[in-house]
Amino acid sequence: MTATTEIRATETDKPRHRRERRLHVSPGLLTALPVLIFLALAFAAPLLAVFGYSFMPEGTFDFTFPPTLENYLAVFSGSYYISFAKSLGLALVTVVLLMVICWPIAYGMAKLFGRWANLMTLAIIIPLFVSENIRLFGWVLFLIKGGVFLGGLKAWLGFDGESILYDVPAIVLGLVYVYLPFTLFPMVLGISMVSREVTEAAFDMGASRWQVFREVELPLATPGILIGGLLTFILSLGSLAESKILGGQAVIMIADEIETAFTFGQNWPLGSALSVILILFSGTLVLTLLSWVDLDRILGRGGND
Amino acid sequence: MADPILRLSQLSKRFGQFEAVKGIDLAIQEGEFFTIVGPSGSGKTTLIRMLAGLEEPSDGEILLRGERINETPANRRPTCMVFQSLALFPHRSVGQNIEFPLKMRGVPPVERMNRALDLLRLLRLPEDYYKKQVSQCSGGERQRIALARALAFDPEILFFDEPLSAIDYRLRKTLEKELKDLHRETGKTFVYITHSLEEAMVMSDRIGIMRLGELVQVGAPDEIYSRPANRFVSEFMGEVNVLEVKPNGAGLHCPVLGSTLQGPDGKADFESGYLVIRPEYLRFIAPGETAENTVTGVLYNEYALGSRIQYQVRVGEQVFLVEKLREQRYGGKLDDEVTIGWEARDSVLATE
Numbered sequence: 001m002t003a004t005t006e007i008r009a010t011e012t013d014k015p016r017h018r019r020e021r022r023l024h025v026s027p028g029l030l031t032a033l034p035v036l037i038f039l040a041l042a043f044a045a046p047l048l049a050v051f052g053y054s055f056m057p058e059g060t061f062d063f064t065f066p067p068t069l070e071n072y073l074a075v076f077s078g079s080y081y082i083s084f085a086k087s088l089g090l091a092l093v094t095v096v097l098l099m100v101i102c103w104p105i106a107y108g109m110a111k112l113f114g115r116w117a118n119l120m121t122l123a124i125i126i127p128l129f130v131s132e133n134i135r136l137f138g139w140v141l142f143l144i145k146g147g148v149f150l151g152g153l154k155a156w157l158g159f160d161g162e163s164i165l166y167d168v169p170a171i172v173l174g175l176v177y178v179y180l181p182f183t184l185f186p187m188v189l190g191i192s193m194v195s196r197e198v199t200e201a202a203f204d205m206g207a208s209r210w211q212v213f214r215e216v217e218l219p220l221a222t223p224g225i226l227i228g229g230l231l232t233f234i235l236s237l238g239s240l241a242e243s244k245i246l247g248g249q250a251v252i253m254i255a256d257e258i259e260t261a262f263t264f265g266q267n268w269p270l271g272s273a274l275s276v277i278l279i280l281f282s283g284t285l286v287l288t289l290l291s292w293v294d295l296d297r298i299l300g301r302g303g304n305d
Numbered sequence: 306m307a308d309p310i311l312r313l314s315q316l317s318k319r320f321g322q323f324e325a326v327k328g329i330d331l332a333i334q335e336g337e338f339f340t341i342v343g344p345s346g347s348g349k350t351t352l353i354r355m356l357a358g359l360e361e362p363s364d365g366e367i368l369l370r371g372e373r374i375n376e377t378p379a380n381r382r383p384t385c386m387v388f389q390s391l392a393l394f395p396h397r398s399v400g401q402n403i404e405f406p407l408k409m410r411g412v413p414p415v416e417r418m419n420r421a422l423d424l425l426r427l428l429r430l431p432e433d434y435y436k437k438q439v440s441q442c443s444g445g446e447r448q449r450i451a452l453a454r455a456l457a458f459d460p461e462i463l464f465f466d467e468p469l470s471a472i473d474y475r476l477r478k479t480l481e482k483e484l485k486d487l488h489r490e491t492g493k494t495f496v497y498i499t500h501s502l503e504e505a506m507v508m509s510d511r512i513g514i515m516r517l518g519e520l521v522q523v524g525a526p527d528e529i530y531s532r533p534a535n536r537f538v539s540e541f542m543g544e545v546n547v548l549e550v551k552p553n554g555a556g557l558h559c560p561v562l563g564s565t566l567q568g569p570d571g572k573a574d575f576e577s578g579y580l581v582i583r584p585e586y587l588r589f590i591a592p593g594e595t596a597e598n599t600v601t602g603v604l605y606n607e608y609a610l611g612s613r614i615q616y617q618v619r620v621g622e623q624v625f626l627v628e629k630l631r632e633q634r635y636g637g638k639l640d641d642e643v644t645i646g647w648e649a650r651d652s653v654l655a656t657e
Binding site: 195197198200201202203204205206207208211215216219220 | 357358359378379380381384385386388389390392393394395396405406408409410454455457458
């Protein structure tokens with residue numbers, strides 16, 4: 001039915017029909033095509049490869065074998081849940097700490113600092129030009145026994161302390177340090193969306209400073225906070241360098257396990273299965289949270305109840 | 306007169322070197338609709354922010370029923386402000402918006418809801434708006450929601466910071482009247498800020514005109530309309546004819562016209578300044594008629610202003626505006642030589 005209508009239309013009104021079709025389909029798709037191809041090659045293809053490998057027999061390096069679930073069985077029967085739980089725990093602690101640390105900074109940058117906010121942005125961004133590993137080794141030099149911090153304390157005050165290096169606190173420090181911008185900047189955006197008049201109106205109508213925060217600023221800044229929190233959580237969940245360099249293998253994170261499986265273990269299928277589980281976990285979390293918190297509604301845009 | 310509800314004495318606000326409000330003295334009576342009018346940069350917003358408690362005065366005093374409230378923060382003053390943007394909470398329903406001030410004061414939910422529904426009725430909004438999202442309401446409805454919210458905790462004074470300035474002309478005209486009706490219905494003291502004297506005229510019991518941080522004139526709308534204190538006020542009123550004059554014994558010498566005009570009585574101490582004549586006080590003088598002041602020029606153009614017609618008459622360098630009701634329009638055509646005139650008592654002397 002549709003086909004006949006279309007043909008008739010083509011016959012009776014050919015030039016106009018053609019032009020309309022062109023205008024309808026082409027520009028958007030055409031301009032998006034390079035990005036789509038790039039995403040397919042650089043994003044989807046590796047994911048598919050990982051997905052494919054996770055169903056291959058243990059220790060194999062190609063896709064020619066019949067699919068098997070043995071890697072997943074190995075993951076679930078092994079003790080990987082411990083590393084997974086440790087990664088989850090560290091990621092959670094990092095997110096919570098960063099929320100508390102970033103709120104006052106972000107609030108200041110969005111509302112109070114004025115021109116100085118730009119300078120702060122630069123100060124936070126510039127270190128990102130230096131490789132993460134180098135920056136982490138910098139922390140090692142700072143924290144190590146006899147290093148910048150403890151060595152300095154000893155030389156000047158005669159105080160001889162224990163280093164926090166190569167244990168959980170150092171890893172958390174590293175995570176907080178590395179992922180601060182990822183929490184901070186979305187939060188700044190979130191807070192700057194809260195108009196000054198709205199907070200003043202709340203205050204004028206009898207809200208205390210705390211009530212203004214809880215009833216107005218926090219809910220209105222939620223989109224930014226949520227996005228920053230998710231970014232940080234997922235990045236920390238898959239982080240590797242902090243636990244290796246600052247933690248000195250005191251804690252084996254899930255990313256460690258994946259790396260070991262791929263390199264030392266020469267077991268790509270196992271590493272792939274671990275990766276797929278991690279990806280599925282983060283993906284589900286992101287989608288659930290984003291659908292649970294209706295961003296449009298928070299922002300008061302469109303949509304019916 | 307009874308004690309004023311709000312008294313300002315020598316109230317000033319400085320931002321660094323800049324003095325936004327310069328020593329204002331003013332008394333606002335209970336139940337009054339007082340409007341402060343001024344162009345942008347006149348300090349009117351700073352003034353009302355100090356009254357609301359969002360800005361602390363640098364000098365002077367704010368007395369609410371005789372008690373100094375300079376240091377009382379906004380959330381502890383029995384006043385409420387309606388902001389220019391209305392500042393409704395986009396993440397809350399209409400009902401939650403209206404209940405907000407009550408919730409902050411720990412009023413129980415049922416009581417809050419009853420109050421919100423009463424206010425919806427007072428502002429002529431349907432009751433089922435209680436559950437509606439603010440984002441789904443029209444401009445006029447939002448205005449009413451903001452008013453309902455401001456009235457919720459029964460404040461003693463309501464402040465308004467140009468809440469109608471972003472609304473289109475026709476709706477604004479309706480809302481101006483609604484606001485004045487609401488003022489009658491509630492009997493509360495309203496202090497209103499606007500840059501439009503026209504808006505102020507419609508609503509206010511008294512008007513204060515502000516310029517560069519000072520109050521230039523305070524008075525009833527009629528008073529300000531017919532006796533502007535200076536050239537600034539008269540020009541702020543809308544289009545007026547302003548002639549520079551200097552007394553010369555026989556009357557007022559007007560250099561640009563090269564003639565001597567008759568001014569209003571009084572103002573014996575007037576040394577130099579301006580003669581202000583409103584366009585509706587000018588009339589076309591037919592042959593055989595006279596007026597105390599007359600000038601002859603060319604009818605250059607005419608503009609239809611709804612119920613009135615405005616004529617531009619050029620007398621040499623000087624441009625005069627004459628306004629007539631549509632029924633009394635001038636019969637001739639453009640480029641006619643016309644004589645226009647006015648009575649001395651219809652003009653006002655103003656200083657710079």
